[in-house]
Amino acid sequence: MSPKDYVVAEYYIESNLPLLKAGIEIAKEESIGTWTKVYTLTESAKRLAGKVFKVDEEVRKVWVAFPVELFDIEYGGVSNILSIVAGNLFGLSKLENVRLLDIHIPEKICKKFPGPRFGIENIRKLIGTNREKRPHIGTIIKPKVGLNPDETAKVAYEVAIGGIDFIKDDETLVNQKFCPLEERVSKVMEALDKAREETGRQVLYAVNVSASTPYTLIELVDQALENGANMLMIDAVVTGIPMLQMLAEDPMINVPIHVHRAMHAAFTRNKRHGIRMVVLAKLIRLAGGDQLHVGTAGIGKMEADVRETLDARDALLKDINGIRKTFPVASGGLHPGLIPSLLKVFGVDAVFQFGGGCHGHPDGPRAGALAIRQAIEACMRGISLKEYAETHPELRKALETWSS
The missing domain is CATH 3.30.70.150 (RuBisCO large subunit, N-terminal domain)
Known part of the structure; x- marks a missing residue:
């Protein structure tokens, strides 16, 4: 055989x-x-x-x-x-x-599947880390829902100035009346353009276009792209992986696709029945996901088996017939004090994503983003967070807030 x-x-x-x-x-x-x-x-x-x-x-x-x-x-x-x-x-x-x-x-x-159009190396080129090769740092707009487009854009600007690489909608926000997608994207991208002029750095914003049908999905994608979106997000478990593949194969969509996995634990969490995350990871990579949540290996708030997380990560990074590699994303209950542990488990080819661990900083989202960036800088220079915090007040306050 x-x-x-x-x-x-x-x-x-x-x-x-x-x-x-x-x-x-x-x-x-x-x-x-x-x-x-x-x-x-x-x-x-x-x-x-x-x-x-x-x-x-x-x-x-x-x-x-x-x-x-x-x-x-x-x-x-x-x-x-x-x-x-x-x-x-x-x-x-x-x-x-x-x-x-x-x-x-x-x-x-x-070889019959598209695979990621961008993958790790091309996303690094967009962000500007193709030489530096550090982990990317991201945030989710918090609270999950309730902010209007102006408020969302203000948060995006603050974290972009603070040093974040990547911003995403949370999975429950799509096109609700209190924050319609078209207006939200327009104002967030305007805020990120302003931040880029001030810092010289490109920040990606993954707009949630998860929709009920292919027709409404494309409608949302068109709205997002027409208003300057530089990344899309799809919840591939609830919409179906083929909806992701449809986006990845569309020649008119020339931005990376971030894949969320809401509802996966309904069948991945039980160790005796269901489907392991590594299976989904392989299929989502083949279908064209440029970034995918894989868990936190027990670091943070989400339940996780270290081996299961690492197997899913490896499925995104191993060579598969020339198919581009997908960026593994760790997210859920993370804060700056956990970055040394995250680096030890995931290495540099990963996105570390922070929600409350950014926006819950005592001095606000900008300081939260700065603290995250400072923690990354310390680790990449081989300096302990405690020592680095002595001369970086944002990191010091983050450690005082969450590392007790």
């Missing part, structure tokens, strides 16, 4: 059936799809059957190989991949728990 001819899915299974038999149930259901003998099963159909080729009883894992010919990538794409490797199997009564642990996709399928 040649790996280049199969998509290989790795599963954890709990069942009263012998493990091999349980794996065969998955292989049958997700390929030829019949629980009993049928008289329409031709020889050509049999060749499309999934095959269990490895079983590990100790850790209750099985590996199932699905022939490449089983997949319709041209029209079905990610939807078809997921319907096969993560479809009806979760509802099989003979299996008490099933978790899709990983997926290995051969080159002949990978």
Whole structure:
């Protein structure tokens, strides 16, 4: 069996059936799809059957190989991949728990996907860190909702002056009446242009265009781009990964795409049932995500398994048939005092994103952004935060506020 001819899915299974038999149930259901003998099963159909080729009883894992010919990538794409490797199997009564642990996709399928248009290196060129190679620092406009366009733009200006590289909408803000997208983008980009004139630095603003249909998605994208947006954001789990791919393949969209993952934990968090984040990370990279949230490895407020976070990160950074690398994003309960730990886990090819850890600074968002930037500077120079804070009051106040 040649790996280049199969998509290989790795599963954890709990069942009263012998493990091999349980794996065969998955292989049958997700390929030829019949629980009993049928008289329409031709020889050509049999060749499309999934095959269990490895079983590990100790850790209750099985590996199932699905022939490449089983997949319709041209029209079905990610939807078809997921319907096969993560479809009806979760509802099989003979299996008490099933978790899709990983997926290995051969080159002949990978090359049919666009991958990120920008990726890490081209985003670095936009920001100006292609030589410096430090982590990027980002913020989410806070509060999540409630600010009007003028207030949003003011916050964006303050953090841009403070030294932030990247600003994003929160996932619940799209085009509500209190902060309509068109006006919000226009005023934020005007504020960022002003900040650029004063600092010489480019700041990216990821506008949330997550919409209910392809038509409304494109409508929001058009509004954003017409008003100067230099980055888009899509919530790829709730909208569907194919909506991301649609944006990535559109030749008229020439800005990076930041991918949020709201709702992922509904099926990634349970260690016995569901889908690991590494699977989503691989598919989102193939579909064209330039940046993707992967978790914080237990640093911050969000639940996280270190190994699971690092596997998702690695899926974005490893070489895959020449496809550009996706920027891993760590976000959730972070503050400047955590930057040494974040660097130790993620390295420099990452975006560290701060919400309350920026806007909750006692002296305001600008000081919060300065404190974050100062913490990065200290780490990159090999200076302890405590020592650097002695001559940098914004960092000192941040450490006093959050590091107790």
